[in-house]
Amino acid sequence: MRPQDASLLGELFEHGLSPAARRQRFHAAVRCLSPVQLAWLANADFRCHAAFIVTRQAGGLEHAVAEGCWVRSGGTADAEFAMSVADAWQHQGIGQHLLHTLVCTARAQGIGSLQGDVLAGNLAMQALAGSQQFDCKPHPDDDHLLRATLALAPQPVLSAAWFH
Numbered sequence: 001m002r003p004q005d006a007s008l009l010g011e012l013f014e015h016g017l018s019p020a021a022r023r024q025r026f027h028a029a030v031r032c033l034s035p036v037q038l039a040w041l042a043n044a045d046f047r048c049h050a051a052f053i054v055t056r057q058a059g060g061l062e063h064a065v066a067e068g069c070w071v072r073s074g075g076t077a078d079a080e081f082a083m084s085v086a087d088a089w090q091h092q093g094i095g096q097h098l099l100h101t102l103v104c105t106a107r108a109q110g111i112g113s114l115q116g117d118v119l120a121g122n123l124a125m126q127a128l129a130g131s132q133q134f135d136c137k138p139h140p141d142d143d144h145l146l147r148a149t150l151a152l153a154p155q156p157v158l159s160a161a162w163f164h
């Protein structure tokens with residue numbers, strides 16, 4: 001994801017995701033993100049914060065169909081991830097590819113473990129995380145959430161060129 005992708009990201013959240021999917025992504029009744037929130041998400045440095053967007057071309061225009069990110073938790077070797085795939089593009093393996101990308105890039109940047117908070121009723125994300133060896137356990141602070149965790153073995157740091 002590049003800073004100029006912020007508007008594509010906004011379009012995905014507002015028009016590509018149903019209210020239920022947005023609740024699963026943000027754990028709240030969000031309709032759209034503010035320009036400041038979108039700019040922050042799209043401004044990844046790929047060291048403490050990595051963000052990826054999947055787009056397609058249609059009618060000469062680019063549209064976002066999926067997004068995912070991880071953000072290093074302040075002062076620790078761990079990072080939190082979140083992701084979403086537009087309703088119309090689910091069940092086609094995009095989520096699988098995106099989560100694999102999040103795992104590989106986090107590992108390559110020396111992240112020790114990747115964690116994601118998942119609503120207890122979000123069976124799709126639980127199955128997807130489980131299929132990539134994440135361990136889903138009850139959240140320590142919230143009965144409505146599960147915490148999906150994957151410990152990452154260290155790998156050589158990727159060059160910045162890999163992300164472009």
Ligand SMILES: CC(C)(COP(=O)(O)OP(=O)(O)OC[C@H]1O[C@@H](n2cnc3c(N)ncnc32)[C@H](O)[C@@H]1OP(=O)(O)O)[C@@H](O)C(=O)NCCC(=O)NCCS
Binds near residue numbers: 131
């Ligand atoms: C969870 C989500 C990202 C999955 O994306 P996707 O592109 O549909 O996933 P894939 O097609 O790659 O499916 C991967 C696996 O996930 C599981 N899965 C996906 N959808 C599922 C569903 N509705 N029910 C149960 N399992 C499901 C399956 O194990 C599937 O593997 P399979 O196709 O071999 O059976 C998508 O449903 C989504 O964006 N949901 C709303 C936002 C969200 O929940 N974000 C997570 C917050 S961190």
